[in-house]
Amino acid sequence: MFPLLWLLLAGPVSPPGMSSSVDPAFLSLAREVEAALRDGNPAALDARLDGDELLQRVTRGLPVSSAFIEELTADVHKRGWPLGRRLLGSGGQGLQVRLLHVRMRGRTPFALFRVLSDSGLNYLEFELGRNARNEAVIFDLHPYLEGERLSESSWRVYLLAAAERGQCLTQRLRGPDREWVEHLPQLRRIERLLAEDRDREALEEMDRLPPRVREARFTQLRRLAVLASLDEAEYALGLLTFEKAFPGDPLLDLFALDNPLLRGEGAVMMQAIDRLDRRVGDPYLHYLRGMVMLRQEDLAGAKRSFQKALEGDPALLAPYVELLSLAIEEADHAGAVRLLEAMEREIKGGEMRVRIEDGPHASAFLESAEYKAWLGRQVARERRDGGSELSGPTVP
Template sequence: MLPLLWLLLAAPVSAPAMSSPVDPAFLSLAREVEAALLAGDEAALDARLDGEQFLQRVTRGLPVSSTFLEALTGEVRADGWPMGRRLLGSNGQGLHARLLQVRMRGRTPFALFRILSGAGLNYLELELGRNARNEAVIVDLFPYLEGERMSESMWRVYLLAAAERGQCLTRKLRGVERQWVEQLPRWRRIERLLGSGQGREAVEELDRLPPRLRGQKFVQLKRLELLASLDEAEYALGLLAFEKAFPQEPLLDLFALDNPMLRGESAVMMAAIDRLDRRVADPYMDYLRGRMLHGQDDLEGAKRLLQKALEEDPGLWEPRVELLSVAIEEADHAGAVHILEEMERGAGGSQMRVRIQEGPEARAFLESAEYKAWLERQRAREGRDGGSEVAEPAGP
């Protein structure tokens, strides 16, 4: 199989599918967030988050004095919530956000986004509501790879901060919450180990937590994150244990897509894609299916699914990259150039660089009359605008 082509392009915005009935104000808010994220403005999440409602969730039930709570909330009101950078963390580079749907669950509206960045694939669900001025706002955020709402994870952070400042009234805590505070020295030790790149030692510290606390989702997720960079076999075992404990978690299927132990297990991978698709209804899943079929040399099946992904979401670029790879592999040089031209039109004049991996099919394409004619057009364009980059063979 010809390796993937590497394409760097700016993607246009395409209209998402919506469920109804949804208040137009929430649809408008979701689209505004999408446009801002596509423009590289990660702070759009912070600007549209209702800090007061989010703060109420984060501090609800904290066993602290009213004086401390007032001081804590005053700090947040002054500094705001830096959710965008924490969740997206790309500084606007390589970030592609796609609004997939806005739907009601009961009386609460939710907006679901696909997030593609240098960190890979994630989904971000925003809980929407209204503020004191009756404006549509974000109330809470649920990134799939975090496994919980941000208000839940921030509640634990604030609980530890209160304990560290001597303000946490532990006699009001029970069970896991009390253990969470009692293990404060170990949490700080784990943070120091992570900060110094000692991942194995951090895993060992996590494994020394009390059994009930060790079994919590957020602890298991941190452990999996560390094992993924340490040992594939241990990561696979940890993933099985997590799946047994939390069988309905959507992040399990996201993990499967990036699990090196499963890359040769096409049936398992397809099942993970299907489960995730039932939850998110995302055309990107057809791209992943097509890519898998391409890897199995089912070129016709791959093309059918890749085209389907583009029909449902014309703003996707990854299927075009894969289709270009298929066309070169099939020696369809005219078709490959046609795809390149479509990419040019879609990029709207943005710079384009295509790097083609070495191989007999790639060399044949680079030597073809169709490619050379396209290359001449690119060079002419470069002379006019002084910035466009052309297709070139990749290095060895």
């Protein structure tokens, strides 16, 4: 199968389904979050965060005085929470963000987003609520790949910050929290090593932590992130260690999608995708099923999965790309043009650039009457109103 590459700019996002029990204000807020993430706009995210509520969650239970908490949180009170910068990094451009649904869990609304980036697939879950002025706001955030809520990870940061500022916490803490504080110098050394790209030394330092700190979920996830950039075999072993410590954890299914040792295990991959889908209800996972089937040379099954992905989320372009590639390979030129037209409809008002790389099947398609007629319509429309664009065939 020849490679077919695509680039989508300014694509549309159709509204997700919503239960009638969800307040429309929360769906409106979720759409604002989606637009801010897609456009790389951290300020829009930060403006909808209830910083006071988050700060209460972060500092709840810290064994320090209220006066010291005020000192510790002074910067947050002054500048606010950098939620947008945390999610978007230096710019956030290139993120593919999709609001999947807004659902009630008990009396609390949660908005779930799919995020595709250079780092792969992730899901972000926002806990929503109303502030003292009865405005719909964000209370908390759970990035699935981090394994915990922002309030939980920030609590640990504040605990260690309090220890660094001379608070005698070891007398007021028990269990793993006390060990975190006792091994603060070692934890800070790990952070410095990672910042200096000395990943192997950082791993060795992690392995010297006491068992309860070393085996904590946060440490295990940090260790996996480092292993993923170092060695595939070690990463796979790290996954096994994580699975033993946290059996049945939903994170394992996300990790499985990137596990090099499972890429050829179609049945195992399908099971992981199915478990993840039951949790998130994401049409994109039909696309991943189709990719597994392609590797198994089940072309009919792959096509069905790609079509299901598009039925669930017509704005997904990746399934179109695979279906287009298959249609061209099978010399279904009319079908390939129908797919191109469908892609155009899904990016109303945006730009579509398709690059078809050289190869015998591609050459036949590019010489076909169907393609030339479609290209003529593209050129005419481009001259008329600056619509979608097509770049001609290129050689790798």
